[in-house]
Amino acid sequence: MANEQRDLIDKLESPSAVVHIEYDMANPPPHRGPSWTRFVCISDTHAHVFPVPDGDVLLHSGDITNTGKLGDFQTSMGWLYELPHPTKIIIAGNHDLTLHRGWYEQNYDRWHRKKMESPQKVEPIYELLKGEKAKKARLVYLEDEEYTFQAKEGGRTWSVYGSPWSPWFYDWAFNYNRGPEAEKLISKFPKTDILLTHGPPHGILDQTLSEDHVGCEALAARLPHLQPRLHLFGHIHEAHGAELRAWNENASTVFVNAANWPMGPRCEPARKMGQRPSFGGPGFRPIIVDLLD
Numbered sequence: 001m002a003n004e005q006r007d008l009i010d011k012l013e014s015p016s017a018v019v020h021i022e023y024d025m026a027n028p029p030p031h032r033g034p035s036w037t038r039f040v041c042i043s044d045t046h047a048h049v050f051p052v053p054d055g056d057v058l059l060h061s062g063d064i065t066n067t068g069k070l071g072d073f074q075t076s077m078g079w080l081y082e083l084p085h086p087t088k089i090i091i092a093g094n095h096d097l098t099l100h101r102g103w104y105e106q107n108y109d110r111w112h113r114k115k116m117e118s119p120q121k122v123e124p125i126y127e128l129l130k131g132e133k134a135k136k137a138r139l140v141y142l143e144d145e146e147y148t149f150q151a152k153e154g155g156r157t158w159s160v161y162g163s164p165w166s167p168w169f170y171d172w173a174f175n176y177n178r179g180p181e182a183e184k185l186i187s188k189f190p191k192t193d194i195l196l197t198h199g200p201p202h203g204i205l206d207q208t209l210s211e212d213h214v215g216c217e218a219l220a221a222r223l224p225h226l227q228p229r230l231h232l233f234g235h236i237h238e239a240h241g242a243e244l245r246a247w248n249e250n251a252s253t254v255f256v257n258a259a260n261w262p263m264g265p266r267c268e269p270a271r272k273m274g275q276r277p278s279f280g281g282p283g284f285r286p287i288i289v290d291l292l293d
């Protein structure tokens with residue numbers, strides 16, 4: 001089905017999950033109460049900052065910056081520090097070049113050599129992601145690692161695994177080859193409540209404007225084993241949206257592509273109103289996922 005003909009769904013609901021895709025930013029849907037946890041999902045912010053509704057947990061699925069420069073990280077992290085969410089969990093994406101250590105030192109001059117530019121110093125970037133300010137802002141950066149947290153005092157413990165990798169596309173950072181390399185990497189993903197990856201699995205919210213499904217086959221093949229309650233990703237900006245899939249009577253996954261970018265079918269309302277689609281503007285909302293504890 002052509003992207004522009006795809007039905008745009010505003011809300012998805014099951015007994016244990018409610019997903020809000022389109023809503024009034026000035027008046028977001030009310031929190032469902034103490035037995036629910038609200039996850040606010042964003043991705044591919046590329047150094048843009050915009051209003052984000054409150055919630056228990058903020059999740060960011062990578063492409064925080066354009067090319068991983070300190071200035072972009074300062075803008076993005078300053079914005080994330082100030083957001084009110086009690087827990088904030090972020091990963092990198094293929095644009096966050098400096099975070100792919102070893103690879104960046106070998107490849108930086110493809111992006112950062114104009115005007116005799118030298119490679120970016122990575123220590124101040126890691127300080128922004130993992131230092132005192134990040135800790136004080138209750139922000140956790142995950143790179144191929146698991147983290148557990150209590151979203152609310154006395155509440156249940158949630159587990160999350162975050163991985164910045166996506167299939168090879170023009171040799172950006174954190175790129176793997178499809179096939180055995182992808183399978184090896186993804187076989188290490190543990191079973192967790194929440195999975196954060198930069199790229200989508202094949203066949204789910206992974207369609208480009210030319211209608212190709214470009215998500216990762218190895219990730220799609222592992223999902224029936226992982227069965228996370230929530231799988232957040234981005235990367236394919238034009239496939240922004242959410243889907244609910246049931247594995248059996250007792251298990252289902254909310255899939256969210258939270259990429260924010262002014263293109264794709266969700267921009268049409270803004271275009272029809274004669275407005276230029278923009279981050280946080282008409283047609284763009286962080287996606288809210290309410291999960292029953």
Ligand SMILES: Nc1nc2c(ncn2[C@@H]2O[C@H](COP(=O)(O)O)[C@@H](O)[C@H]2O)c(=O)[nH]1
Pocket residue numbers: 044063094095167168169208209212214235236237238
């Ligand atoms: N055909 C493919 N297109 C891809 C792939 N990965 C990304 N893309 C396209 O680029 C934009 C932006 O991605 P970014 O990482 O540069 O921010 C994305 O929305 C797609 O249109 C791919 O593997 N195959």
Ligand SMILES: [Mn+2]
Pocket residue numbers: 044046063093095235237
């Ligand atoms: Mn992106």
Ligand SMILES: [Mn+2]
Pocket residue numbers: 063093094095198234235236
């Ligand atoms: Mn990307």
